[in-house]
Amino acid sequence: MSQTAPRIAPLQPPYPPEIQGQFDRIMRGAPPLVLFRVMAGRPRAWEKFRAGSLLDRGPLSLREREIVIDRTCARTVCEYEWGVHVTTFAEAAHLTAEQVRATVLGDAKAACWSAAEQVLIATADALHDRATLDETEFKALSAHYDDAKIFEIIQLCGFYRTVSYLANALALPPEETAARFPK
Structure with missing residues (x-):
């Protein structure tokens, strides 16, 4: 995207103390992402967004989680969120350069992935593609x-399709x- 500013203005510092505290918890001291600053300017949207977050320690490994997120963002052509996740998590998730590339340009049969x-x-x-899994796809998923x-x-x-909708439609740089x- 050639646009340099989001379609809806992000919050600017100084942030209200409650919002600053939320940013500090989420970002662990790093400056807040543009996405978070745009969302936090709309209290209802920000509350719903934070409630839906799936970056806590869930049942998936970091690697599994990031493969799903990166592929979802790539398929929705959301370079903004894909880039944030690759930069923040790819190394910790032990994703190789070939695998990162394959999340965008490869297919499910790419040799760089395990079964x-x-x-x-x-x-x-x-x-x-279809917002569902057929029986064969669900059986394959259940096997692993x-x-x-x-x-x-x-x-x-x-969730990351929704995040992609937000980032893309708001034209986040x-x-x-x-x-x-x-x-």
Whole structure:
């Protein structure tokens, strides 16, 4: 996107103490993301957004979670959120450069993924394309993941599709330090 400012203005510092405290908890001392600053300016939207967050320690490993998020953001062409996640979590999730690239340009059968990871990519793709899983897709998912993980995978796809809608529709400019889509 060539636009340099979001379509809805973000909060500017100094932030109200309650909001500053929330930013500090979420960002662990780093400056708040533009997405968070835009959302926090609308109290109802910010409250709902924070309630839906799935970045806590859930049933998925960090690697599994990030594969699902990165693929969902790539499929929704949300470079903003994809870039934030790749920059923040790819190294800790042990995603190689080839795997990061494959979240955008590869398919579920890419050789860089394990069989279980290929199922994560295929699940994100099916949910993106059809908003459901057929019996064969669900059986493949169930072969690698228990019910708690399956719920988390589906919720991550849905939540990050919503995040992508927000970032894309509000024309959020990329964060300065965030990764950009591979060419």
